[in-house]
Amino acid sequence: MVWKPEHKTGIPIYRQIMNWMVKQIEHGHWPAEMKLPTQRKLAEQLQVNRSTVIQALEELKADGLLTGKAGSGIYVSQPGWHELIHGAIPRWKERINQSLCQANSQTIQLINDFEKRTDILRLGTGELGPELIPSGALQGTMRQVAITERDFGYSEPKGHIQLRNALTDYLKTRGIQANAEQIVIVSGGIQALQLLSIGLNSGQLNMFHNSPSYLHSIPSITSTSITSLDKMKLKSNQSFYYVIPTLNNPTGISLSAVERQELIKACAAVNLPIIEDDVYRDLAFEKPPLPLKSLDHNGQVIYIGSLSKTVSPGLRIGWMVGPESVMDHLADLKMQLDYGSSAIPQLVAAEWFRSGLYEQHVSALKKQLKQRADFTEALLNTYFSDFAEWQSPQGGFYIWLRIKQPIVTKALFQLLLKQNILINPGYLYAPNDYEHIRISYSYCSREELARGLKKLAQELKARLGGINNEH
Known part of the structure; x- marks a missing residue:
């Protein structure tokens, strides 16, 4: 019977896949220079999303156990295979996985990495924009x-x-x-x-x-x-x-x-x-x-x-x-x-x-945030009102935007990232929540909010259109 990951163990699916692949190498089932099945084939075999397979493969490539060859595919690397089989290096990944403190999810790690780039539109960032500090x-x-x-x-x-x-x-x-x-x-x-x-x-x-x-x-x-x-x-x-x-x-x-x-x-x-x-x-x-x-x-x-x-x-x-x-x-x-x-x-x-500087600053800051909140909600009314819903913000940074179909997936997050748009999807805050996006009006400028939210709306509409066409 072909191995498949278990969904109720509490261990992330991509990590289960990584552990399984490492065992294939350790036990000699996958020798050095062996070409792996395609990502699509592996996803079908393991009955998981292709993005989950990609995440596992990328982690093992980073560990040196797998290597990608342009235009050819992914292979078991010669150095990684030799070191793993002969115990030439400590198994750091295994030690990390056994840690009491688990790593951030891939989505949060990507958010943390890409937030440092100046060309990224940060639509979900939970902090004050530079001009508000x-x-x-x-x-x-x-x-x-x-x-x-x-x-x-x-x-x-x-x-x-x-x-x-x-x-x-x-x-x-x-x-x-x-x-x-x-x-x-x-x-x-x-x-x-x-x-x-x-x-x-x-x-x-x-x-x-x-x-x-x-x-x-x-x-x-x-x-x-x-x-x-x-x-x-x-x-x-x-x-x-x-x-x-x-x-x-x-x-x-x-x-x-x-x-x-x-x-x-x-x-x-x-x-x-x-x-x-x-x-x-x-x-x-x-x-x-x-x-x-x-x-x-x-x-x-x-x-x-x-x-x-x-x-x-x-x-x-x-x-x-x-x-x-x-x-x-x-x-x-x-x-x-x-x-x-x-x-x-x-x-x-x-x-x-x-x-008294603190109270003076906070009083002025709230007025600025209110203006930003009103501006952002006006954009939502323009671009999102026919397929999403939300509550008017009472303060703070966020609008909890609900899309009327569960399309806020990891694939959407990664697609937007390629367009230099960072979102905070609902699944970061509740398991299997693929309907919500945390929209922040505290960081981006008005021009960035207008540009980013328009692009986000276009991408969401395209996905919703695809669902409607299927029916």
Whole structure:
């Protein structure tokens, strides 16, 4: 019987195919210089998409086990075969695949690689465009802030006291009462999640969340989509409930005040702590309800904030707020990993909070984002209204665009990439979601948005036309 990958193992299909191909070489079934079947033939044999086969072949070519010959096909390489059979090199790929921290999906790796190119239209990028970053004001603060000799050394485990003190005042305006010892400075929301994931469990911590979720796009964090908290009681000792209550990534939806109260109550009933990721809160066009942390009277919520979305991702400034004993432990763990965040950007951030520069900047930024959101929605009405739907943005960066047919596939992503257009497909945020695209209006210029969205609409219409012609 011909081998085929299994779809319920949790191991990506392309990796299963890679492992199978390596075994064919190890066992001598595929000798050096053997020509492989065509990509189409392999896809038919293994009953997978051709793009999945291509991904596996490209990985093995990068490892030196396969080689491509122009106009001829793909072969088992002589050096790779010899080294694998005779054990001349460590099997690094095998070690990587056995790692507790899994690599990003191919789509995310391609996004990370191509975002650095200046000729790419980044329609899904989750960061501020260069013209929205207050670089001049930040440079001015850097020249003015007093930096001592000690600030050029290692920082305190929990972060610079000036920034933590400034954050206590900032958090009060959000209804959160916290002292400096309940705050840990991190290099952004991702580091906060990683510290929580490895620092508060006796095995492997699982984060529950509703779907779609940004958490699904971070494979190094174990997460599970759920529809009800009632079933989580038995697992709550090694679990958290992760939520972005204001301007969820990727949907842009915010929970109402009532929904926030109900969520706190439901999680408390099953003894499930909450991770509140609130990095978009200050970008809401209308004042949102108070954070979950402001409703927390029992140390149930760990709160995450950041300047990456509101000021600059290059500052690498974020923070966690929680019970002091938990923050003590996580600060100690952070010291083991990176020996503390740099004091210099912390001092800049502290000055921005203390002087009122932060509030002034955010007020102006929201107006600019609102203009961009309105412009983008007008483009969607022009090019997408007959085959897609969406909700008007409430703030932040994103519009969660739903195409009325499941055509947002990896093949579409790769086709657009060849046209220098980067999208963030729905399958990054929910398994098998081939209907959604996360559209960002925060990065591209108006001209780039107009050009990119027009091309995207044309490509989607062409695919929809092909489906209609088949019927």
